[in-house]
Amino acid sequence: MGNLKxxxxxxxxxxxxxxxxxxxxxxxxxxxxxxxxISTAGVILYSFSIDYFSSSIDAFRVESELxxxxxxxxxxxxxxxxxxNLMNITILNYGKIEWKxxxxxxxxxxxxxxxxxxxxxxxxxxxISVKFTPPVSIVAGNTYxxxxxxxxxxxxxxxxxx
Amino acid sequence: MRFIGxxxxxxxxxxxxxxxxxxxxxxxxxxxxYVLTTALQRKYAEKASxxxxxxxxxxxxxxxxYRLTVTEDNKLQITLVNLxxxxxxxxxxxxxxxxxxPPTQQYYNVQVAIPPAANQTIxxxxxxxxxxxxxxxxxxxxxxxxxxxxxxxxxxGSRAYITIEGPDTINYNQWTTYTIRVTSVTGDPFPYxxxxxxxxxxxxxxxxxxxxxxxSYGLTDSNGERTIQIKSKTRNGEYFMLYVSSxxxxxxxxxxxxxxxx
Numbered sequence: 001m002g003n004l005k006x007x008x009x010x011x012x013x014x015x016x017x018x019x020x021x022x023x024x025x026x027x028x029x030x031x032x033x034x035x036x037x038i039s040t041a042g043v044i045l046y047s048f049s050i051d052y053f054s055s056s057i058d059a060f061r062v063e064s065e066l067x068x069x070x071x072x073x074x075x076x077x078x079x080x081x082x083x084x085n086l087m088n089i090t091i092l093n094y095g096k097i098e099w100k101x102x103x104x105x106x107x108x109x110x111x112x113x114x115x116x117x118x119x120x121x122x123x124x125x126x127x128i129s130v131k132f133t134p135p136v137s138i139v140a141g142n143t144y145x146x147x148x149x150x151x152x153x154x155x156x157x158x159x160x161x162x
Numbered sequence: 163m164r165f166i167g168x169x170x171x172x173x174x175x176x177x178x179x180x181x182x183x184x185x186x187x188x189x190x191x192x193x194x195x196y197v198l199t200t201a202l203q204r205k206y207a208e209k210a211s212x213x214x215x216x217x218x219x220x221x222x223x224x225x226x227x228y229r230l231t232v233t234e235d236n237k238l239q240i241t242l243v244n245l246x247x248x249x250x251x252x253x254x255x256x257x258x259x260x261x262x263x264p265p266t267q268q269y270y271n272v273q274v275a276i277p278p279a280a281n282q283t284i285x286x287x288x289x290x291x292x293x294x295x296x297x298x299x300x301x302x303x304x305x306x307x308x309x310x311x312x313x314x315x316x317x318x319g320s321r322a323y324i325t326i327e328g329p330d331t332i333n334y335n336q337w338t339t340y341t342i343r344v345t346s347v348t349g350d351p352f353p354y355x356x357x358x359x360x361x362x363x364x365x366x367x368x369x370x371x372x373x374x375x376x377x378s379y380g381l382t383d384s385n386g387e388r389t390i391q392i393k394s395k396t397r398n399g400e401y402f403m404l405y406v407s408s409x410x411x412x413x414x415x416x417x418x419x420x421x422x423x424x
Binding site: 039042046050053057060064067072076078079081082083084088090092094096125 | 177180184187188191195198199202203205206209210212213216253254256258264265267269299301303304305307
C-alpha cells in the first residue's frame with residue numbers, strides 16, 4: 001500500500017517536471033527568436049540610418065565643396081572686342097582656384113556658338129580669351145550686356161558699347 | 163523554478179548587451195556625423211574669411227601711373243606709384259592699339275611687386291609706335307585694372323606741372339600748410355582739376371574737414387591751387403613723404419617732423 005502511494009507520488013512529480021521542462025524550452029526558443037527578431041530589426045534600422053546619414057553627409061560635403069569653391073572664385077572681364085564677325089572677351093582669374101567658363105549671356109540671350117575658350121581650365125592670375133558668334137546682331141553705338149558664368153556659377157557682367 | 167529564474171537573468175544580460183551595442187553605434191555615428199559637418203563648416207568659414215580679407219585688401223589697393231613713356235628703342239616704360247597701404251603685384255600689362263579698328267589687343271605677362279609708398283619703373287619689351295595711340299591696361303593680382311592712354315591726352319601731356327609750396331621741416335603735432343599748384347610749364351594755372359594727396363608717415367595726417375586722414379582729394383581753385391594742412395606726431399621725429407597726383411602725374415616731397423620738444 002505504502003509502495004503504491006510512493007509510486008503515484010513519483011509519477012505525479014515526473015509529470016510536473018516534464019511539463020515544466022516543456023515550458024522552459026519553448027521560453028528559450030521564444031526568447032531567442034525575439035532576440036533575433038529585435039537584433040535583425042535593429043541592424044536593418046541601423047544600416048538604413050547609416051545609409052541615410054552617409055548620403056546626407058555626401059550631399060552636404062558636395063554642397064560645401066561647391067560653395068567653398070565658389071567663394072574662392074573671382075573673375076573679371078578685362079577687354080571686349082568685335083571684329084565684325086566674332087566676339088572676343090578676355091577674362092582674368094584673380095581668385096584662388098581655377099575655373100572654367102560655362103556660359104556667356106549676351107543681352108540675356110545664351111550664347112550657343114563658341115569658337116574657343118569655353119570649358120578651358122583657367123588658373124589663378126591667368127587670362128582666357130573666349131571667342132563666340134554673338135547671338136544678336138551688333139549695331140555700332142549700341143550698348144550690350146555681357147555676362148560670363150563659370151561652371152560653379154560665379155559670374156561677372158560688363159556693359160560694352162559697340 | 164530556479165532554472166527559470168536563471169534563464170530570465172541571462173536573457174536580460176543578452177538584451178542589455180545588444181541594446182548597449184546599438185546605443186554605442188548610434189552615438190558613434192552621431193559623433194562622426196557631427197565632427198564631419200563641423201569640420202566642413204569650419205573649412206568653409208576659413209575660406210570665406212580668407213576671401214573676405216582678400217576683398218578687403220583689393221579695396222585697399224591704390225596705384226597710379228606716374229610716368230608713361232617710350233624708350234629710345236620704342237619700348238613701353240611705365241613708372242607706377244603705390245599710394246595704397248598694401249603691396250601691389252602687377253601681373254599683366256595690356257596694350258590696345260586704338261589707331262586700328264577694331265583695336266588690336268595684346269597682353270604681356272609681368273611680375274612686379276610694389277610695396278606701399280614706393281614707386282617702380284617697369285621697362286617692357288612691348289613695342290610702341292610713337293605715332294599711334296594706345297590704351298594701356300595695368301592689371302594687379304587682386305584684379306584691379308588701371309587704364310591709361312598713350313600718349314597722355316592734352317592738356318596734361320608734357321605740359322602739366324605740379325608744385326608743392328611749404329616747409330621741409332615741421333614741428334611735432336602742429337598743423338602746417340602746404341599749397342599745391344597745378345600749372346602748365348609756362349605757368350598758366352589749371353583751375354578745377356582733380357588733385358590727390360597722400361602722406362606716407364606712421365603718424366602723418368592731412369586735415370580733412372573736422373577730422374584727418376592719410377589722404378585727401380579735391381579740385382584746385384580758380385587759380386589752379388589747392389591748400390592742405392599736414393601734421394605728424396612721432397615722438398622721436400620722422401621723415402615721411404607727401405605725394406601729390408594730378409592728371410596722371412605725381413610729385414613727391416620729403417618732409418621731416420622734428421622730435422617732440424625738438
